[in-house]
Amino acid sequence: MAILQSFIEVHPDSHFPIQNLPYGIFKPQPTSSPRPGVAIGDFVLDLSEISSAGLFNGPLLNNSDSFQQPNLNKFVSLGKPAWKEARATLQKLLSSTEPTLRDNAVLRQKALVPLSQVELLLPVAVGDYTDFFSSLHHTKNCGLIFRGPQTPVLENWYHLPVAYHGRASSVVVSGTDIVRPRGQAHPAGNPSPYFGPTLKLDFELEMATIVGPGNELGKPVDVNNAEDHIFGLVLLNDWSARDIQAWEYVPLGPFLGKNFATSISPWIVTLDALEPFACEAPKQDPAPLPYLAEKVSKNYDLSLEVHIKPVDHKDSSVVTRSNLKHLYWTLTQQLAHHTINGCNLRPGDVLGTGTISGPEPEARGCLLELTWNGQNSLSLNGLDRKFLEDGDEVILTGYSKGDGYTIGFGTCSGKIVPAAP
């Protein structure tokens, strides 16, 4: 079968071929209202225009106003049949053999906006943001750093996907500057805590599930149906102030060391687009309790990279190369565990995976691990880094290579600006 192609030219390295069609929210002009779009090559297809033109003509979407909204919450709440209908409609509309849009210059002019011109916004209104801790390599490294070699991985970790609640209000879209947080720290040896800008500012390389249909309070989601509740994934940078975190986190977990900002990519890549890259998840030993036992245990083979670009440098340096396939607890196990006590998820909720580290030292997903809590330095084109400096830009990216095309997330970036005076 010939590969599906669009009438819009897409470079083979572009993250946004017709096989991808990730969803986002954008403004075509600074004064426009926010609206849904999908990325295709170097363009955004304006779904509010496609919808107004009556081109979503399948049974589930033909009378829906879900593409006339300032966020994707309504669309993601509709569930898998509507997502499949939208994907089929858009793949047909954008294909090289379909004249409807291709040969309609007026509609093309209205509906296809160069990516370089648009402002990208948060794709969803985030009701709740949860962050898991699902990479064994990350967990082990953190345990070695903070507790030493005796019990680097705590006993509960192998039995359940450990998680905590993060802050929804400070989830920001890629490109938002990150103000260096101030707070209390108490380094070992100091007689008392002090207050000041964090000295250990870090990134965390994560991805996150965007929840589709949620569940009612008191009604858990079965692990074998959990995939139906996942609309897609984003890149996520869980910015962390390690000195603040280390002092505050006992006994109730991270708070101000994390909640000053969390960046996500503007594009949500759907599970349908990622399906060609599905792979088996690592074997779990001990076997999980029945409510976490899956008929199919699925990860995705997705390359992840972190680049850092110091201020005034032309080039960025790659500091990490990891892969989503390293997750020990799957996305579906995370979601099912989250609801097993009756906790309700809502459309647009964000479930971070936790830092995704691989087994190799160069696959570690944060500076805490890469520099072993500042004991070593990384070299960025000759510049030393233990933790992030003001002016550093951190850029996450993720992609899978198909046969002649790339499915990617674009980037998730943020630049460090100095602390409040």
Added chain:
Amino acid sequence: MAILQSFIEVHPDSHFPIQNLPYGIFKPQPTSSPRPGVAIGDFVLDLSEISSAGLFNGPLLNNSDSFQQPNLNKFVSLGKPAWKEARATLQKLLSSTEPTLRDNAVLRQKALVPLSQVELLLPVAVGDYTDFFSSLHHTKNCGLIFRGPQTPVLENWYHLPVAYHGRASSVVVSGTDIVRPRGQAHPAGNPSPYFGPTLKLDFELEMATIVGPGNELGKPVDVNNAEDHIFGLVLLNDWSARDIQAWEYVPLGPFLGKNFATSISPWIVTLDALEPFACEAPKQDPAPLPYLAEKVSKNYDLSLEVHIKPVDHKDSSVVTRSNLKHLYWTLTQQLAHHTINGCNLRPGDVLGTGTISGPEPEARGCLLELTWNGQNSLSLNGLDRKFLEDGDEVILTGYSKGDGYTIGFGTCSGKIVPAAP
């Protein structure tokens, strides 16, 4: 000066005299749209009707649609001058000497609805819910139970108001049934964890700040201005499954042991109404860092009680008598600390105080403390209780006695229903 009186008869023990005027959201009929109201005696005054009648005629509210909303978020976002204007307008309108409403039978008929007839809803749309850990007595008891007498209070606790993020989606209004959560537990001595309904279901007696105007990301709130960001308080029950919590909480804090439900009272009592009961907060030693040092360190002398009513019992038993004045970290310190790293608060956010225990054994704010983690039993009219049983109804209440009147919160209740099969 004679005490302010309403033309509506209010019993001296009623929680809702003209001196209180707490805000809530209600439906006068099952089919009505939700709207703001204030409680007065045995009635709710419908603020959408008062607003439509043009009776909010002060400069800040006369053209506002903040009382035509399904929640109080817009009104609380307006800030202190608007809150004061609303309070002055409503106290005048309801006073015994003012004819406008008193002598207008048609408007009274529309705007005053018997409390017994209305459905009370969540007063705010909760963007984020944070829970602090601000009672020294509670912290010490938990430390003694879980870690023993060596370091019952961890070192950081005296330097900062410890907190964690809770779940916004499962904050429910008083009266909502609480489904017993299921989850993993791993009691000491068991070879491996098991799955099932929690055996250690608990309440936590708390109050919570309802945030008024928030702050921008990156812009902390000064502790001496923090009171301007607090609209008022509610009662809060932080339901907890102690066995689930004990197994899951290291190293990232409570998650499924808490996020299955959090109940709040339908009525938000404003700081203006509580001001007559302001008192000095406990002395803090060591002195807090400058960003937490307050010119005025204020608590409120507010009696708190927890009642439990077993199924088929006519009467409830009081199991705790505590007081808001026992908080070590003040509400304003909590709020300032929350934002010191730049974290943004939004109008309607909920900041729980943590369990409010007093120094006496009978002032302990949860069953974990009252039964010392199930080692002892409480007697409820002859029935033994270590933790909550199916059918138990837990009722929180809180009030302060003024000269001839009571300022109260009504109740915050919830009944335990059996776990999902």
